[in-house]
Amino acid sequence: MSSQNGFPQELLNQPPAARLSYFKAFTMAHPLLKEAYEKLRSVIREPTGTSLVFVTGPAGVGKTTLRLRLVQNLTEEALPTLASTPGRIPVVGIEAIGPDSVNWNWKDYYRRLLFALDEPLLGSKVKPDPWVDPMGRKFSTPLPNEVAPALRQSIEQALRHRQPLAVFIDEAQHMSRIASGRKLQDQLDCIKSLANMTRTVHVLIGSYELLAFRNLSGQLSRRSIDVHFRRYRADSASDVQAFLNVLHTFERHLPLKKESHLTQHWDYLYERTNGCVGVLKDWLSRTLAAILERGKESVTLKDLAEQALSVSQCEKMITEALEGESILQEKKESSTRLRKLLGIDTTFLADPGQCTITDAIGQHKSEVSPKKPKGRVGVPNPKRYPIGKRNDVTESACNL
Numbered sequence: 061m062s063s064q065n066g067f068p069q070e071l072l073n074q075p076p077a078a079r080l081s082y083f084k085a086f087t088m089a090h091p092l093l094k095e096a097y098e099k100l101r102s103v104i105r106e107p108t109g110t111s112l113v114f115v116t117g118p119a120g121v122g123k124t125t126l127r128l129r130l131v132q133n134l135t136e137e138a139l140p141t142l143a144s145t146p147g148r149i150p151v152v153g154i155e156a157i158g159p160d161s162v163n164w165n166w167k168d169y170y171r172r173l174l175f176a177l178d179e180p181l182l183g184s185k186v187k188p189d190p191w192v193d194p195m196g197r198k199f200s201t202p203l204p205n206e207v208a209p210a211l212r213q214s215i216e217q218a219l220r221h222r223q224p225l226a227v228f229i230d231e232a233q234h235m236s237r238i239a240s241g242r243k244l245q246d247q248l249d250c251i252k253s254l255a256n257m258t259r260t261v262h263v264l265i266g267s268y269e270l271l272a273f274r275n276l277s278g279q280l281s282r283r284s285i286d287v288h289f290r291r292y293r294a295d296s297a298s299d300v301q302a303f304l305n306v307l308h309t310f311e312r313h314l315p316l317k318k319e320s321h322l323t324q325h326w327d328y329l330y331e332r333t334n335g336c337v338g339v340l341k342d343w344l345s346r347t348l349a350a351i352l353e354r355g356k357e358s359v360t361l362k363d364l365a366e367q368a369l370s371v372s373q374c375e376k377m378i379t380e381a382l383e384g385e386s387i388l389q390e391k392k393e394s395s396t397r398l399r400k401l402l403g404i405d406t407t408f409l410a411d412p413g414q415c416t417i418t419d420a421i422g423q424h425k426s427e428v429s430p431k432k433p434k435g436r437v438g439v440p441n442p443k444r445y446p447i448g449k450r451n452d453v454t455e456s457a458c459n460l
Contacts, residue, residue: 113263
């Protein structure tokens with residue numbers, strides 16, 4: 061047994077269920093997770109002009125781990141202030157449930173958010189007096205089936221009272237499940253207005269399907285920020301080394317008696333995970349459960365192959381990942397089109413570092429020089445004459 065094992069040695073004397081639970085609960089702060097974490101945390105702490113944050117990435121990259129880690133750390137940071145504000149909830153996090161019909165269920169979403177805010181007497185809320193529904197009927201007594209506008213008002217009051225730093229919505233791509241009669245922009249306008257009215261940043265976490273929400277209008281673009289939690293890429297030497305480090309760390313924390321030497325098969329492990337740490341962690345957890353049941357002391361390549369995702373599954377995942385990455389990548393053609401729309405000369409685009417505003421304006425003026433107005437035939441252009449001297453042309457014109 062190597063001394064390099066990172067798990068507590070007493071785990072080897074524990075039953076398989078305890079050893080498996082340890083590995084499932086183990087998380088590590090790898091470079092791409094840290095990068096996304098720091099950017100998202102910075103936006104939440106200083107959300108100047110920002111209402112919505114879109115956190116996107118491929119399936120299984122670790123977005124839920126990112127949310128849980130950030131919620132935990134922000135809550136710990138807020139603990140010293142909770143004594144003076146006992147009603148405050150530092151951070152709120154929920155998962156957007158996929159609709160069981162063609163429409164996104166706003167009432168169900170509002171109820172789940174109110175539960176996360178520890179809203180008391182949720183089933184006994186009284187409508188505003190008098191409450192008028194869309195049919196013109198007035199209510200002033202508690203009703204078991206609240207309408208969406210009333211639940212929305214309860215959320216607005218709860219967010220003002222609880223004062224969370226942010227509202228995390230995991231699996232937010234489910235909000236795009238709408239009927240054809242409703243615009244996709246309406247979904248985001250509702251979330252944006254809620255964030256603006258309560259001054260609470262809403263963080264939408266999801267797959268690349270969430271990119272359909274980004275630029276539905278200029279107002280949404282102005283109020284939103286993107287955080288891309290990407291995968292490790294095989295065409296980057298630094299990414300490959302980071303993936304190897306992640307794999308080695310997981311190997312050290314497998315509560316087994318013998319080393320598994322997983323790094324020897326890193327290319328196969330990368331192939332069946334697309335460079336996503338979350339997929340790798342789930343794969344190793346399934347494999348560990350299988351070999352603990354069999355009483356084995358290490359992981360072999362055969363054990364990994366039995367629990368690996370199929371080639372077709374991995375191909376589908378990488379296809380979606382590449383499509384999402386291409387959307388987020390800023391291309392030179394897009395920058396050229398933007399500069400043309402702004403009226404900025406594009407001749408300096410090849411080397412933007414050598415271009416200044418003065419250069420662009422000067423180039424524009426030289427290309428578009430004002431034309432001189434044409435004078436009347438036989439009449440000289442106006443000019444300044446010396447005082448005390450008569451002009452021959454003027455004199456002859458007067459004699460005429």
